[in-house]
Amino acid sequence: MMGGSVFEATRCTEIIDQLTAVSGPAMAINGESPYSTANNVKNSFNSREQTMTNALRNFQQMKITTSSQRVTLSSNTDDARIEVNGINVPTGSFNGHLFQPVTLKAVAPAGYTFLGWCSSSGSQxxxxxxxxxxxxxxxxxxxxxxxxxxxxxxxxxxxxxxxxxxxxxxxxxxxxxxxxxxxxxxxxxxxxxxxxxxxxxxxxxxxxxxxxxxxxxxxxxxxxxxxxxxxxxxxxxxxxxxxxxxxxxxxxxxxxxxxxxxxxxxxxxxxxxxxxxxxxxxxxxxxxxxELGEDEGDYIATDAEISLPDGTVNLVATYREMTAAERKDANVHPVCINEVSAANSIYVNEYGKKNDWVELYNTTNDEQDVEGMFLTDNLEKMEKYKISKEQTTALTRIPPHGRLIIWCDKLETTRQALHATFKLDAEGGVVALSAADLSWTDSLRYATHDGNHTVGRYPDGGSDIYIMDVPTIAKANQIGSYDSAIDQQALGVTPSLVASANGLRLRCVADMLLLFSDDAQYARIDILNGNGQLVETNAANFHSGRSQLSIAHLPAGFYIARATDNLGNTVSCKVVTK
The missing domain is CATH 2.60.120.260 (Galactose-binding domain-like)
Structure with a gap:
């Protein structure tokens, strides 16, 4: 596991199977086949984990002196999150080897309370x-x-x-x-x-x-x-x-x-x-x-964050559903704003348009009907758009822990999808959902993002909000090591612009400059003050098309960030530090 990515042989073989299912028929037209190569690749996955574990152990710079432990981690609730040494496990479960020291953390999904860590062998x-x-x-x-x-x-x-x-x-x-x-x-x-x-x-x-x-x-x-x-x-x-x-x-x-x-x-x-x-x-x-009989709270630990026990470990993070009173105290609403795309350049609606969209998420174990609820991008106009399928057969019911998309593009609602009467501001804003009787309101403040990113909750319905590198319309949200958390109370750095030029893109989130490029290998980032004077220059090397630079050390004020890549492309954006 590295940077939020987990190697699992079974998951990798599923990807290979999906690729061959698409490429096989096409290659057959030319008398070719992907299956022999695919089988060789899949068979190599079985020994890959042990091979890489040995490689890490023998890599002197890693300074690994302890033996690896066989570890299985899972949760008894869908959408729960597990972190290993502060790194999110994207699949929600882990089955492999870890080296001490290891800190585990269980993060409850929306509407659930963490009870404790159970050993699947100790109490069974x-x-x-x-x-x-x-x-x-x-x-x-x-x-x-x-x-x-x-x-x-x-x-x-x-x-x-x-x-x-x-x-x-x-x-x-x-x-x-x-x-x-x-x-x-x-x-x-x-x-x-x-x-x-x-x-x-x-x-x-x-x-x-x-x-x-x-x-x-x-x-x-x-x-x-x-x-x-x-x-x-x-x-x-x-x-x-x-x-x-x-x-x-x-x-x-x-x-x-x-x-x-x-x-x-x-x-x-x-x-x-x-x-x-x-x-x-x-x-x-x-x-x-x-485990038989009623719940007796037989846990090896009741703290969400623990140190990994010694030996072979099989732990399950266990949760229970919140009561109505607990949900109210925790400000968990039946339906929440789960993901926002205010500059969509990926997904196409039934009109053939790549328009703005909002994803709603049902945090409960019961079906929720959003017909009659209100959606807005202006907290002074809470009833700006009343959700309605109107005279169509568009879906307004969200299954338990399911998702529903509303396109924010001022187009007419059709039987395929709901369409709000407003568009989203690509330079940042807020989206709020209110109950039909206005008894509760769920809101999400989003920072500026480009068409290749969205802003959403992780895990689905959770309180942590990120700018996400992988938009996941109508699917479970995903985060990686390059995704940036957003403070809903204070963004820290106000992102006023996402700049782009020939594949080079620059944006500001919290106390970080994020730089993306499709083709460049490295770039220079200049920070200038409000008078145009150079404050500092930094080198940025791209890894998998991404680079980032902390600006947390800058004194409060107004700045210009200017990036120039090795291909001659230049972009700049405004930065306000607080």
Missing amino acids: SEIFGFGSRWTYYDQGSLDGQSWTASNYSTTKWKSGYAPLGYSMNGIATTISYGNSSNNKYPTYYFRRTFTLKEKPASNAVFTLNYKVDDGFVVYINGTEAGRYNMPSGDVSYNTWSSTYANSTPFEGSLNFKGSLFKEGSNLICVEVHNCSATSSDIYFDASLFG
Whole structure:
């Protein structure tokens, strides 16, 4: 993990699969194929983590003297955030190796209160272990059948003890791969029921420990609960795993929310996928552990920020939903302004226009209808635009923890989208959303930003606001190491201009100058006072097209920032320090 980016083999293979799905058909026209290269790249991902861990350990400048720890971090609530040594984990979970010293921090999403860190092993009981008996189907496709439903008939299925599979050491039950060793079945199906004597606590965590060759999708009581080494999106009988295990099965753990389980009979279903029709083996075994009974607050720590314990660690940050009174005290409203694009140059609406837009976010577990609420860019005119689908079928209902886009462009609302009666000021401003009865108002102050950036909350609905390098219309907000936090009470430096010239862009946020270039390698940044006199000169090297310079040391006053890149492009902007 570096600078807010996390390497995960499964996520990387998903990206490769998405690329080949698009490029494969096009290359086939010319008799070419991306799949051989793609498979080689995906297979190299399996050893990449260990290779890079060893490289870090052996890099003298890093001065790493401690052994790495195997660490798994997750949350029991969607949209929660985890930080490692102050660096946000963008996927919300971590499964890899870390070097001490490590500080962990849990950040609650909107509408939730942090309870504590749970160890997924310390307070869990075994529900079933490795080597348990499973019912299985090894005779072909079950596509289109409700095989994960509790009332599905398995009279034609077989049963046996795990490990189940073929052509691997330690197999207890051998399953069939079909009639041809060159055309083996892609998928095998497994089911197992178990009983819980008590209803799991709302913040309970269950852990599935697995050994698998090659990939799988797991369902709890008919709902998909997780997957490993499988592509994203819909999965069918003919879906191959993302990559393959070598001589031994993959081993790991998946954490599940207690809400997936119930008192009484429960059903776990697993579909195991091979990597190819000529694969030499298949293997599956699993154990399940869980926290039973009512919540007793059995945490290893109740502080959101803790030091990483020693040894192999599997921690879950647990939360509970706020009460109505707590939401009011914390100023968390049912719907909030989640992201603002006042200079959009990326997304196109149904009119074919790249206009301004605002994203609303539902912070609750219930559907929210914004019909009749008010949206404004002027706090002196709180009822400037009354949200309405008018005579259309445009959506005004936001599902739990969902998002809704309103285009701010003075165009007519259509059945595809809502359109406000005002445009946004690209040089900074405020957007406010009020309840239909004006009983509450949520607002977001945004700084100047260009068309490649937005201003939004992270995590969704949270109190921290950033200028975001990756606009995410109608999707979960993302931040990286170059994204800048914004103080809603005082921006520190008033950004009065975003300057651009031939791909060179300069902007001011808080106490930072941010410089972007599509082509340049380096630039010179001159700071001049209000009389045009040179105050200082700084060199800026671009890394991945970005560079930044702190101006926190400048005395309060008015300045001009002027940047000139090695290609001869020059931009400047006004800066006011306080």
